[in-house]
Amino acid sequence: MVEAAISVLTEKLISLLSEEATATLLRDIHEEVADIKDELESIQSFLKDEDARAAAEDMSEGVKTWVKQVKEVAFRMDVFMDEYLLEMAQHHPHRLQGFSGFLHKSARLISMLKPHHETATKIQKIKASVQKIKARSERYGFQSTGQGSSSGTRNVRWQDPRKDSLYLEDTDVVGIESSRNELIGWLVEGQPHRIVISVVGMGGLGKTTLAKKIYDHQMVRIHFECYAWISVSQSYNIQDLLRSIIKQFRDAREELPMPGIDTMDEQSLVSKLRDYLRLKTYVVIFDDVWRIDFWEGIKHALLDNNKGGRIMITTRNREVASFCKKSSHVHVFELQPLTPDEAWELFCKRAFQFEFGGHCPPILEKLSQDIVEKCKGLPLAIVAMGGLLSTKDKTVFEWQNLHDSVGFELGRNPHLTGVDKILSLSYEDLPCHLKSCLLYLGMYLEDYSISCIKLIRQWIAEGFVKELEGKTFEEVAQEYLIELIHRSLVQVSYVDISGKVRKCRLHDILREIMLRKMKDLSFCHFLSKQESRFEGLT
Template sequence: MAETAVLFALGQVFQFLKEETNLLSGVHRDFSDIKDELESIQVFLKDADRRAADEADTNDGIRTWVKQLREASFRIEDVIDEYLRLTHRANRPRRGSLIFKIASLIKTLTPRHKIALEIQDIKLSIRGIKERSERYSFQTSHEQGSSNSRNSSGESESGRWRDPRMSSLFIEETEIVGLEGPREELFGWLLEGAAKRTVISVVGMGGLGKTTLAKLVYDSQKVTANFDCRACITVSQSYTVRGLLIKMMEQFCQETEEPLLKMLHKMDDMSLVIEVRKYLQHKRYLIFFDDVWQEDFSDQVEFSMPNNNKRSRIIITTRMMHVADFFKKSFLVHVLNMQLLPPNKAWELFCKKAFRFELDGQCPPELQSMSKEIVRKCKQLPLAIVAIGGLFSTKSKTRTEWQKVSQKLNLELGRNAHLSSLTKILSLSYDGLPYYLKPCILYFGIYPQDYSINNKRLTRQWIAEGFIKSDERRTPEEVAEEYLSELIHRSLVQVSIVEGKIQTCQVHDLFQEVFIKKMKDLSFCHCVHDDSESIAVGNTRRLSIATSLNNVLKSTNNSHFHAIHVFEKGGPMENLMDKLCSQPSILKVLDIQGTSLNHIPKNLGSLFHLRYINLSYTNVQTLPKSVGELKNLETLDLRETLVHELPHEINKLEKLRNLLVCHSNYEGNYSLLGTTGGRMQKGIKNMTSLQNLYDVEVDHGGVYLIQEMKMLRQLRRLGLRRVRREHGNALCAAVAEMKHLEHLNICAISEDEILDLNCISSPPQLLRLHLKARLQKLPDWIPELECLVKVRLSFSMLKDNPLQSLKNMPNLVSLCLWDNCYDGEIFHFQNGGFLKLMTLNLRCLNKVNSIVIDHGNLLSLEHLTLEKIPQLKEVPFGIKLMHKLKDIHITDMPAEFVESIDPDKGQDYSIIKHVPLVFIRHSHGPNLFDYDIRTIHSSSKEL
């Protein structure tokens, strides 16, 4: 990752030279020289990185050279950060400004001189590194493109075969487990369907068995008999289209020995394409391109494969959904998304591999519990099961031997020959990433195993680290979302999606093991996730702690860390915070969510470079006034802390983009109005960079505070609490200025407070709207919001049925009607409405006694919740017509309602029996989590 480090350092230097006009004498020239040297090195960094990571390459000098270059890049970042910190200290406005400024300059003179010497030393170091590069004959990007035989052949200079993917092309059909369903689907697409040329894309993460499945089908006798000619070509990351076409023709003609073959190498590119087209024009052909990485591969091969209406087929396997999507521009495309194995198939495959030649392929009883734990560690990934099952097949079938290997399985991944193919195949996904995505994917390794990461938390940390490069057209948040989307489409990241929006993300455990090894090799992060792990961290840039803090505090000097993440709830958090704030630091990210922290040191403002601080779910009660000195802070996350009053100094944070303050009382009777926000002082108008601001208690600052919000024109999300009637006009005027607003949450000061929101002009980009207030009528502007995907209404006491106004909204996917939002008795979902609605949540509707759902309504509904509707005794018959419904959640409904859907004796069970899962929840105590749950499954009786 020297390329990433150098390009990052180059970006820092560019920005530094652009923004710092009053540099110390000579510093500008030195940094310009450093920039020039880095730019000249940049052209061959891809080759340097590739050769340093290549285990078959025995040149340790290259690895040392790459390490030195990476460390020099780190030094550049650090010296820039230190210079900016000293400049900030010297330029801080004080009383008696001139005298104090002179004194401050004198005080910082020695540190500045040290910085100048450090810059000189870096400059000499970079120059020496550049000179040493000449002895390694690195190739430039252009030379690599024209000389790729070594990569594409899969053979090193020593002659050793080292392409771990080749075995997937030679697996016997008898060894296949869990691919029966996908195999039949591929047969159908290959042998049936349209006469036009068709592409079949098999897509998924590395190790799912894409190549194994596709080659199995490709070689099947019933497939071979249906095509006039076939070719199977491994593409990989280094290829030329010319080379692919020649290999294709060689396979087509291998039995005929046509004279054409001898002429192919002499043809120019155009003539070659014409000959391939001519050969295929009147044939039904099948071409299998294995392991495609290039997004525009479709454009590169399209004209070589004529659309001859003879049911010709092209199979591709790829880890990247973008590759499959690109084909849709010119081809009819079928996409098979490969999935992890079901647990029973994972177990079957493991037994087949681990006990292949003994015990009749059956696991002995004494090894069953341990074997199932081993399979669980594989997380249903076929390649992992095959590799690890193969490893255990070589071990004695004793509990002691298996336990010894199982406990050190993570270590075995990096050193055991049986598992080398597994790690190499998974590493290909990382190696194939563009430089700007590599640090982003490595960040997943910072989090503990099985940790479900909030996507906003992750992308905000990327931004704070400087990984995201925005432009004039897009915000950093938009670019970060694109990066995350690209990692998802490359089958590297798994996500949970709610209402069409990514909520959480994580990587497969085995990918995480690969990333952890990469992080260690690249000094990216040191993880202390186990009490037995070493604390010695060298020059690593980040620290991740998921164990006791005591040893870490004693052994760690934090001065060179860019980020610290703590996941352990116990431990002396106050000691860590005191240590962080007591010495010079280049810390940019501090994430201590969910720890036992009780208070913040008064000198928090000493962390000048801090851009992201996450204190959510801690016991912090107040923020020190020095928070106003964190001039670079972009994200301050105080959700579910005890912070209520925000100091006036927070208004000085002009770079702050995310201010998140809210606390929910989950004890006792939970109320929507029970959630508290933050109290802010006048001066909020200065925080013009804010993108997300929630929740603010506006009764504290009144109309004047709301009027100041008119200046926050970059807001994407706004949450306001304790809103009064007299705030209405000011609120409408403020929202009218927020042209980018996507999420608006307004909560009245009490259930009876009537808010007039009719004057709001439709925010054109609004996606989510939550109104918790008494309304005289549903505002006319709401049904006009074409982008709106979610509406939640509470306490509205609407006289007119809101369904009539909302049913034709074109993109509405989620509707929550809560807490007496409707004052009527009948909810009537009329024919043809809510065509895209996927989630419907009806809760605490005291007057509603009937729900009527016409045929042709709610056709897309997948999730239905009915909670605390005391007058509703009958199950809506229209549920029977909802064929896409996946689950129903029934909470504290009348006894008659619940009894009517009992699988054994309920008269309305037939209405809900097609629904895969029905949850019935019954509260039995005063607290939110005092309840029992039972389930009804469509495929069986009650469990």
């Protein structure tokens, strides 16, 4: 997320350096500002790569410290820019029309304005800080892709809990019966033309579990001649996906491998698949699709042969399904969280599977209900919490300890690391400007229904919203919010009669993760009851 702050600053600096006013107001620091812009652009490139790697593996402690230092300098630079732009507005208001988006939050800084020579001194200090940080990164090898600091290495790769969902017994699964039956009906019934079924929901909601139970169901296996299960994820090679489809189709029909398949190019693979499927019924499930344009590489290979071909996609992004509508009939199934009763049943199965006959003892019932409530029907979180507590003594002390420190435990306890990683993937996949917007929602209280109008104005005031030709800042910010909703990161609380979203909220577990990221990135700090003061940046 730090590169998001750097990106905003770089845009400010570029705009600033293009202004005529710079030469007349602060001519002596123009060169220093240009140097800082160049340094920040270099740092931003590394931070963008580091953010992407952080989604798959833990960042080393050395890099974490360095990133924190970058954020602190970025914060000081942001304050300076607001002071400087306000000073320019006072001296040359007619030249700053393009800075209107950055001036929303400047009014509060009037009392902080310094004389000209003090401003020059401050910018020189910031420049020196940026140069020191860059030198430190080179000294410890942070600029080398995949490396951590010399004083520590990255942690081992985490174990993806989604793999477990591929091997769950029916008795281990709760609350999918009605969804499974409805989706199986969509697969085996209906019109003979090709149909795409998209199962949409936030990370950890059980999309993979549901899809795998459908794929393995006897009714599906009997109905289709060819079937394939393809795990897609964030990075994929379309040729490898096509090869896997062909191999699984032929295996399902107990046919010999296709000669030369491993050396075929994409066009040849598409042609082979089309010829193979021309007279066959087929079903393919693409699990965990992220890219909106994924369908472009698939639509021609899985042809519409009027034989009832079916394609199922699981995704966190509603726009993936919308993209498919360009060339195929699409059903969208929005997977819902577990009901309170289902959530409680799943928790007890995990927490007390080998004790108390699978039932919660009365002394732990209130705390257990509170822990389940925090999970808000998210199966991944319920399973993880229950699994962790199954290893603990069945005492009020142990249960209370987890209840009071869920956010902290998500970031450090190996039983809960998977939850943190799975939900963080959605955050890491965001463009930098949306990361800031999502983090900002974490400042609202747990279970708070947020006014969308108020939230949008706050994003604008903070400088998170980019100016876009032909649109107001409010319209651009509204698009940001809709994208976060479509990515299953923000939940809709209230929609008015016209269909416009008026209130929204964060899932409690996602909010806990955002709170920790906010603190790690110096984005914001929450004072707990035990903290009487906060030593912020100076």
